[in-house]
Structure formats: C-alpha cells, structure tokens
Amino acid sequence: MFGKNSVSPVTPPNHSQIDENVRIRGTITVSEPLVMAGHLDGDIKADTLHILSTAIITGDVTAQSVTIDGRVHGSIVADKVYLSATAHFEGQLHCQGVAIDHGAYVDAKFTKEPVTNG
Amino acid sequence: MDKLGSKTVIGAGATFTGKIANARVIEVHGKVNADLTAEKVTIGEAGHFNGAIHADLVVVSGHYEGKMQAGSVWATATASISGKLHYETLQMDRGAALNCHIVHNWTAKNHNPAQSDNDDADQLLPAASDKAKNGAVPTTPEEGA
Numbered sequence: 065m066f067g068k069n070s071v072s073p074v075t076p077p078n079h080s081q082i083d084e085n086v087r088i089r090g091t092i093t094v095s096e097p098l099v100m101a102g103h104l105d106g107d108i109k110a111d112t113l114h115i116l117s118t119a120i121i122t123g124d125v126t127a128q129s130v131t132i133d134g135r136v137h138g139s140i141v142a143d144k145v146y147l148s149a150t151a152h153f154e155g156q157l158h159c160q161g162v163a164i165d166h167g168a169y170v171d172a173k174f175t176k177e178p179v180t181n182g
Numbered sequence: 183m184d185k186l187g188s189k190t191v192i193g194a195g196a197t198f199t200g201k202i203a204n205a206r207v208i209e210v211h212g213k214v215n216a217d218l219t220a221e222k223v224t225i226g227e228a229g230h231f232n233g234a235i236h237a238d239l240v241v242v243s244g245h246y247e248g249k250m251q252a253g254s255v256w257a258t259a260t261a262s263i264s265g266k267l268h269y270e271t272l273q274m275d276r277g278a279a280l281n282c283h284i285v286h287n288w289t290a291k292n293h294n295p296a297q298s299d300n301d302d303a304d305q306l307l308p309a310a311s312d313k314a315k316n317g318a319v320p321t322t323p324e325e326g327a
Contacts, residue, residue, distance in 0.1 A: 080193035080212070083205060090200010090216060096193050106200055 084118040100134075113142075117150045194228050210244070223252075227260050242278075251287065 079097040082088065086102035091109075098110040106123045113127040119134035129144040132151040139156040147153055149167035158175045189207045192198055196212035203219050211226040215233055222239045225231050229244035240252040242261040251268040259277035267280070268287035274280065 078193060078195075079191070080196045081189070081191045083188050083190040083207070085188065086190050086205045086208075087203040088200060090198060090202075092200075093197040094193065094212075095195035098193075098196070102190070102204075 082119075084116070192229075194226075225261075 079099065080092075080094050081099040082092075082102045082104070084101035088102060089105045091107045092098065092104070094108075094110040096110075097112040097114070098108070099114045099116065100108070100119045100121065101116040102119060104119070104121045104123060108121065108123070108125050108127070110125075110127045113125065113130045115121060115125075115130065115132045115134045115136060117133040121135065122137045124139045124141070125136060126141045128142065129146075130140060130142045131146045131148070132153060133148045134150070135152040137154050139158065140153070141158045143160050145157060145159045145162045147162070147164045147168040147170060149165040151165070151168040151170070153169065154171045156173045156175070158177050160176060162174070164170060189209065190202075190205045191209045192212045192214055194211040197214075198212065199215045201217050202208070205218065205220040207222045207224075208218065208220045209224045209226060210229040210231050212228075213230045213232075216231075217234045218231075219236045221237060222241075223235055223237045224241045225244040225246055227243045231244070231246045231248070233248045235246075235248065235250045235252065237251075238253040239256075240250060240254070241256045241258065242263055243258045244261070246261070246263045247265050249266040249268075250263075253269070254271045254273075255267065255269045256273045257263060257275060257278035257280060259275040261275070262279040262281075264281040266283045266285070268285045270287060272284070
C-alpha cells in the first residue's frame, strides 16, 4: 500500500485539471491553464480555460481565453472565446473576440468590451 | 480532444474554495479550502489543504489542516498535519510534523468497537445483576442443583 510504486512522483504541474467524474461546488481561481471536465456549480477565474465536452458549468467564467466544448450556463468574461461544435452556452458573453463553430448551441447576449483580467 | 486520464489536479497557482465530490484521484499543489471526498488524495510539497477529507488513501507532503478520515495515510518527510486524523493504517516518514489528534479508526466490517462495547456491557450487566440476585437469594434452582 505504501510502496513507492503505488504513488506517482509528485512533481508540481504547471496546470490544473478537473476530472470528468468530479462534482464541485465552489470557486476556482487559477493563475495558469485549467482544463475542466467535471461539473461545477460556481465560478472560475483562470488564465487559459478549456471546458471539455463532459463539463457542465453553472456560474461565471472569467479568463483570458476560453475554449468551450461542453455546457456553460452563466456569464463569460474573457478576451478570446472559442465555442466549438459541441458547445452549449446560455447566458451572457463579455469578450473582445469570439469564434463559434457550426453546430454550437448559443443562446446568449453578447457584449464587446476590453478585458484585461483573467 | 485530450483525455485527462481520470485525475484531478489543483495546480500550484490554483486556489479553490468549496466542496469537491466524486474525485477519484486528486492532486493538490495549490491552496484548497474545501471538503473533499475522493479515493486517493495527494497533497504536494507546495500544497495547502484546509478542510475535511474522506478518502481511501491520502499522501501528505504539504500542509494539511482539518479533519481527515482515511484508510491509509502516508505523511512524508515534508508533511505538516494539524487537526484531527482518523486512520486505519498510518505511515510517517522521518521529519513529518503531526500536530493533531490521531485516532485509529476501525471500520465496521473489520471491527466495531461501539457495537462490541455495547455487547460487552449488555453481557456484563445482566451477569452482574444475576450475581447480585444470586447473592441476595442463594437458593436459585440452578445453584441448588
């Protein structure tokens, strides 16, 4: 149980990731890239944020750049937003630039504004 | 699209507040203020965890404060733990700092101290009262025979 082999070497990674089975209620603030695959009931602040297709986020997202493959209900504040074909987004979008793939579900109010946080 | 390999990582620059459930394997290298249910938890050297943990295996190399209930706990040389620690098996490396209440926590399937204590008490009490009765009334049928 305590053998060295059972525990992977603990090297601090320069990114964060949330697994797809994980259910979270709360706030995540990250000063580095974040890959989100689980369910979140709360807010995210990140540098670069990738919301995978398995992710469901209910809350506010603030980031420099956001790539969305999953579902987001809430507001997004970002410099750059990319909604892929599998994305499902409802809410408000405050961003400088947005790209939306054919097939993405978007029901949102868009506001173009300069954002420097994230 | 990249697969994550069923692992959750709170990176060194991350701060998390809230509640985490259903995480299978989670690594904490940042600051976490949360209640956590998981199978395996690793708190890295730079990690700070504040809150309750329910897990099968917890490897602590960083700072932990809170109430931990774990099957196996490994406090490495750089660990610092305060609060309350319920464990079944515990390994502590030379240098680990434990400033906490440590309780060896038998699981119900292996051993149930509360249950057996009650059983003992139940067995003791009637026996004692029988003795008292017997002492008071020496001529019970069994003792007479």
